[in-house]
Amino acid sequence: MQKVIESIGISKSFGATKALNDISFSVNESEVFGFIGPDGAGKTTLFRLITTLMLPNEGELKVFGMDCITHYKELRKNIGYMPGRFSLYQDLSVEENLKFYATVFGTTIEENYELISDIYSHIEPYKKRLAGNLSGGMKQKLALSCALIHKPKLLVLDEPTTGVDAVSRSEFWDMLGKLRKHNITIIVSTPYMDEAMRCDKVALIQSGKILAIDAPQKIRDGFNSKLFAVRSAEKYRLINALRNYQGILTAYPFGDSVHVTFLNDKLDNSVNDYLVNAGISDVIIEECEAGIEDRFLELMEKGDGNQVSGIRK
Amino acid sequence: MKRFIGFVKKEFLHIFRDYRTLFILFGIPAAQILIFGFAVSTDIKNAGVAILDMSNDEITQQLTDKIISSGFFKKTENLLHYNDIDRVFKKGKTKAVIIFEKDFGEKLVSEGKASLSIIADGSEPNTATLITNYTMAIVNDFTADFAGPSINNSIRIKPEVKMFYNPNLKSHFMFVPGVITLILILICALMTSVTITREKEFGTMEVLLVSPLRPIQIILGKVMPYFILSFINVILILALSWFVFGLPVKGSIVLLLAESMLYILMSLTLGILISTVSSNMQQAIFISLIGLMLPTVLLSGFIFPIENMPKIYDYVSMILPPRYFIVIIKNIMIKGTGILFIWKETLILIVMTLLFIGLSVKKFKIRLE
Amino acid sequence: MREKIISVHNLVKKFGSFTANDNLNFEVFEGEIFGFLGANGAGKTTAIRILSGLSKPTSGEVSVAGFDAYRQTEQIKKNIGYMCQKFSLYEDLTVKENIVLYGGIYGMSKSLIRERLTELLEKLRFQEYENRIIADLPLGLRQKLAFSVAILHEPKIVFLDEPTGGVDPITRRQFWEMIYETAERGITVFVTTHYMDEAEYCDRISIMNEGRIVALDTPSKLKKQYNAATIEEVFIKIARPVN
Numbered sequence: 001m002q003k004v005i006e007s008i009g010i011s012k013s014f015g016a017t018k019a020l021n022d023i024s025f026s027v028n029e030s031e032v033f034g035f036i037g038p039d040g041a042g043k044t045t046l047f048r049l050i051t052t053l054m055l056p057n058e059g060e061l062k063v064f065g066m067d068c069i070t071h072y073k074e075l076r077k078n079i080g081y082m083p084g085r086f087s088l089y090q091d092l093s094v095e096e097n098l099k100f101y102a103t104v105f106g107t108t109i110e111e112n113y114e115l116i117s118d119i120y121s122h123i124e125p126y127k128k129r130l131a132g133n134l135s136g137g138m139k140q141k142l143a144l145s146c147a148l149i150h151k152p153k154l155l156v157l158d159e160p161t162t163g164v165d166a167v168s169r170s171e172f173w174d175m176l177g178k179l180r181k182h183n184i185t186i187i188v189s190t191p192y193m194d195e196a197m198r199c200d201k202v203a204l205i206q207s208g209k210i211l212a213i214d215a216p217q218k219i220r221d222g223f224n225s226k227l228f229a230v231r232s233a234e235k236y237r238l239i240n241a242l243r244n245y246q247g248i249l250t251a252y253p254f255g256d257s258v259h260v261t262f263l264n265d266k267l268d269n270s271v272n273d274y275l276v277n278a279g280i281s282d283v284i285i286e287e288c289e290a291g292i293e294d295r296f297l298e299l300m301e302k303g304d305g306n307q308v309s310g311i312r313k
Numbered sequence: 314m315k316r317f318i319g320f321v322k323k324e325f326l327h328i329f330r331d332y333r334t335l336f337i338l339f340g341i342p343a344a345q346i347l348i349f350g351f352a353v354s355t356d357i358k359n360a361g362v363a364i365l366d367m368s369n370d371e372i373t374q375q376l377t378d379k380i381i382s383s384g385f386f387k388k389t390e391n392l393l394h395y396n397d398i399d400r401v402f403k404k405g406k407t408k409a410v411i412i413f414e415k416d417f418g419e420k421l422v423s424e425g426k427a428s429l430s431i432i433a434d435g436s437e438p439n440t441a442t443l444i445t446n447y448t449m450a451i452v453n454d455f456t457a458d459f460a461g462p463s464i465n466n467s468i469r470i471k472p473e474v475k476m477f478y479n480p481n482l483k484s485h486f487m488f489v490p491g492v493i494t495l496i497l498i499l500i501c502a503l504m505t506s507v508t509i510t511r512e513k514e515f516g517t518m519e520v521l522l523v524s525p526l527r528p529i530q531i532i533l534g535k536v537m538p539y540f541i542l543s544f545i546n547v548i549l550i551l552a553l554s555w556f557v558f559g560l561p562v563k564g565s566i567v568l569l570l571a572e573s574m575l576y577i578l579m580s581l582t583l584g585i586l587i588s589t590v591s592s593n594m595q596q597a598i599f600i601s602l603i604g605l606m607l608p609t610v611l612l613s614g615f616i617f618p619i620e621n622m623p624k625i626y627d628y629v630s631m632i633l634p635p636r637y638f639i640v641i642i643k644n645i646m647i648k649g650t651g652i653l654f655i656w657k658e659t660l661i662l663i664v665m666t667l668l669f670i671g672l673s674v675k676k677f678k679i680r681l682e
Numbered sequence: 683m684r685e686k687i688i689s690v691h692n693l694v695k696k697f698g699s700f701t702a703n704d705n706l707n708f709e710v711f712e713g714e715i716f717g718f719l720g721a722n723g724a725g726k727t728t729a730i731r732i733l734s735g736l737s738k739p740t741s742g743e744v745s746v747a748g749f750d751a752y753r754q755t756e757q758i759k760k761n762i763g764y765m766c767q768k769f770s771l772y773e774d775l776t777v778k779e780n781i782v783l784y785g786g787i788y789g790m791s792k793s794l795i796r797e798r799l800t801e802l803l804e805k806l807r808f809q810e811y812e813n814r815i816i817a818d819l820p821l822g823l824r825q826k827l828a829f830s831v832a833i834l835h836e837p838k839i840v841f842l843d844e845p846t847g848g849v850d851p852i853t854r855r856q857f858w859e860m861i862y863e864t865a866e867r868g869i870t871v872f873v874t875t876h877y878m879d880e881a882e883y884c885d886r887i888s889i890m891n892e893g894r895i896v897a898l899d900t901p902s903k904l905k906k907q908y909n910a911a912t913i914e915e916v917f918i919k920i921a922r923p924v925n
Contacts, residue, residue, distance in 0.1 A: 038850030039821045051523045053681045072679075081523040087516035104524050136722040146520075163847065165721035166878055166917050191848050192877075194914075206850065235883065236862035253855055255882035255912065256901060297851055319786025323775065330774045 002065055004029050004154055004185040005050060010059035012045055019045040021208040023059070027187060027201075030180060034199035034216075035189040036296070042208040043189035044084055047158045050187070051081050063154065077105070080152030084159050086139045090132030094123055094142055097131055098149060105150030115182055116145045119175050137168030144175070148184075155179070155186045162191065173198045193293040204296050211299040216292055223290035223298060225249070225265050229257040231284040232275075241278040245271060252297055259294055260285075345607070352611045354621045357385050357443050361407040361620075365392040372418035376429075376455050376470075380411065385447050402434050402477055403650045405640065409433045409444045410477075421459075421470065429472045435479025436647040438487050440618055445474045478563075478647045485558045490642045491615035493550055494635045497543075497573070498580045499605055504539050505584030506597040514593050519681065528677040532670070536581045543577045544570075563649030572645065572659060576638045579662050582669035583634070589676040609635045637661050684711040687839050687870045688733060693742035695728050702728040704893035706742070710839075710872060715865050717881045718874045719913075720890030721921050726874055727843075729890070733872070734841050735759040747838040760789075763832035763840035763869075767847050770828040773817040777808060780816065781831060788835035795834075802830050822853030829860060839870040846877060858883050878914035887913070891921045 005027040012020040020042045027033045035043045048054040049061055052072035061068045063075050088097045098120075102109050113120075123141050126134065131142060140160055147155060157176075161169040173195060176186060188199070196202045196216045204211040204219065212219050232238045239258055242251040247268040249261045262268050267285065275283050328334050362380065366373050381388050389407045392398065401407045412430035414420070421427040431448050433441035449472050460468040479486045509531075512518040521531065547570065554560040562569060584601060591597035611617065612626055613635035619627050630636045637658040644650040652659065688710035695703040702725045710716045720726045731737045733746050735758035744751035747761040764770075771780045778799065785795035803809045806826055816824060825845055833840050842861075846854045858880065865871050865885075873884070881887050882901045889897040897904055897920055901913055910916045 038853070039848035041850075048681060053519060053522060055680065055682070076523045077525045079523055081520055083516055083519045085516045087520050089517060090515070101520075101524075104521075104526055106525065163722075163844075163876065165876060165921070166914055167721060167921060170918060193851065236859075236866060239859065239862075253858060253883065255879040293851055300850065300852055316787050316789060319783050323772065323779070323783050326775055326779060327772075 006062045008060045010056045012056050019208050030183050031200045032186045034202045036196045037205035041205045078153050080147035080155045082143045082147040082157045088131050093128050095127040101146040102149045107150050112151045116148050120145045136164045157188045159189050196292045220292045223295045225261040227290045228260045229286050229288040231257045232280050352622050358621050359387045361389040362386045363390045363392050363401050363407045363410045365412040367415040368417040370418035373413040380451050403648050403654050425468050427470050432475045432477050435476035436643050438482045438484050489554050489558050489560050494639045495609050501580035502584035502601040505581045506587040506601045508535050509588035510591050510594045510597040529674050547573045562646050564645035569645045572641050579666040585673045586669045687712050689745045691743040694740045696740045701893050713868050715871045715884045717884035717887035724890040725893045761838050763837040765828050765832040765842050767844040771816045776813045778812045784831050822849045842873040881913040896920050
């Protein structure tokens, strides 16, 4: 089976800044492949290379077996692209936007309607409304419909869920999941770690480098130590106290608990006494399973110290 | 007070750190003074004069020499008939025709009176007035010399002044065609320059690029609606000129409309070219409005005749499309010429349009960098 | 009894016939970390603008830091800190210049500004970046700096609008530790966020939906009430996005 995307040693710099550093990965047909990482990690730059909107400085990048530099014309006909900001026409209606993109790609709304029907049905009641007057979640759905309307072989979604509330985000991923059965390959970028679990494969990316690349469950399971969740009502004092405790390696707040790893990689029971002495009561310590974010934090810590602060020299 | 000072300090910092603002603040006034100073001139220099000498004697020769050697004029042609006058004005190089009546010299000597006609090209009222005044001054001077030391004021050369094309010397014969030229190029270039940069700014250009659309399709697609709508605009403007200002259309209306549409097409494609070099709407607007306005107003022959400027400005104005359209529009409307007299200017506009389209396609960024 | 920093009673805000805030009732106490959640279009931004003195309510009683939201908006603005998601600092000025500028705008004395500047640089470990242009710093650092500038003048309350959007997980946590520390100092923190796990860091949270507050309590009580393991689950159960 031919790889839909094959990247070997890709690097891209803007002046003195290296946005992408030796990126290698491949994406198979019908996969939902996620690029997870914070702002500035290089996700948008990478997607612009894949969609032939920019040229790499080093390395080889092939989409559908074609080189992204020389075969850009052919590639641009077969990709559905949804860039970072909302980029549909604010002063055209929902319907007019969809019709425009259908026509530009030489097709009609009716021809591929069944592909977008799940998604479009949410916004169809508003089809005469100007796109600029839609809510964030609705705009995302419209942008997705427009990217899909010509039944592309590859769908490229750059941060489609950023700034959108949790409910709409969840719905959006439900819709992506349903697209699998149409044999469309999807690459998505997102800063939200929890969305990683919804992908077939994930690349964790930070400061232009890939920290890990695998099925999300495998990445999560790659977490190297025993993880413990410590709970108490006094969150702030708990964190400070834990940080100052000699036997603890890392301590990160995670919602209502603090995820902790120990130097000896096993629960140090004297931590209880220490905490009580520090005046923190009702402490509950339990072993817990690592999530993908724990693994990301672990990988970030391992990496170059500068990566965390990521200052441009 | 502290807040205020802190705020002012910040504003200074912003200004000094932005090269563009500094350029506007210091660079543009300096450039303007220089251009203005040299281009704007209400003197005439080397105005073309044709002579229709019905008597061809010594006196007319002397007077002609005096006029030509004054430095304000240069002789374009010697005419033989009255019918030649229309033709020579249409050519455009001649701004005035001086006609000496038959037996001029004889009449002057024997009767003490002779007639001289100055026929000026009224389509440039300011120049026409200047020319006639200068000529009359020279003639008076000549008369005084001729009369000699005797206080014999009975020698008189009566110059009769007539304006060709614009008998009442209405100044809007000069202004209105110029304003039409100016407005059309500014608005059309502005429209198309903004429409492409707007897509770049809003991000929709990214999506258009990753599609089967080719640059030439995007460019022509942007030009087409403005072209069609501008047709209505032209008719509106011409109708207004006619009804409100009484501006005639002596020549063919069809030709006028066709030339106007050509000029509009050229302006629209110029706008596209501007958009390919602008990264945002602000830049595009700046270049199309401010960048085009001043050269057009000052250097295209709109108000200040190009002949009156230093030669270098003549060369510079050759790259300005409005220079050619002003000639075309004045010729058709006021002088009533046909395509024969304006084929050169028309050809230049066609070439410019094709050049702009070609350059735009070439410079059109198919990538985001 | 802790002081009430925000007191909102029957707040209504209408834009023409559209009701953006429909009878809101809540209080925020001194030193609290109050999370203000809701889907896009639920009315959060409208409410925050009223609380920060940028717009006036249509009806209802609202007081912030002891000042009335109708007649004393200028005093409100002087006594609060505000950080919007991005762009609160001038990108073409340096770290130091921004701090000096905002210090001046807050009416702080030169010596006080200098003192806070040194403190800040030390705390964030920014000393070498004192004279760097903001545009050259990465997002995480900018956000931390923007927050520090928002509380430079030690206001009674600081409003944070999605302060951790898009930053990496480590910086996000560091940011929240800064928030904790700020609350310990007695500054009330009013924060909105789309990261549901961050809701758990708050003392109390409210969830808005279609102009109304549909939930208001501590995170643990809400989870119990809605039988949910996470705030995200609570959110999905009760908040529907507006179209």
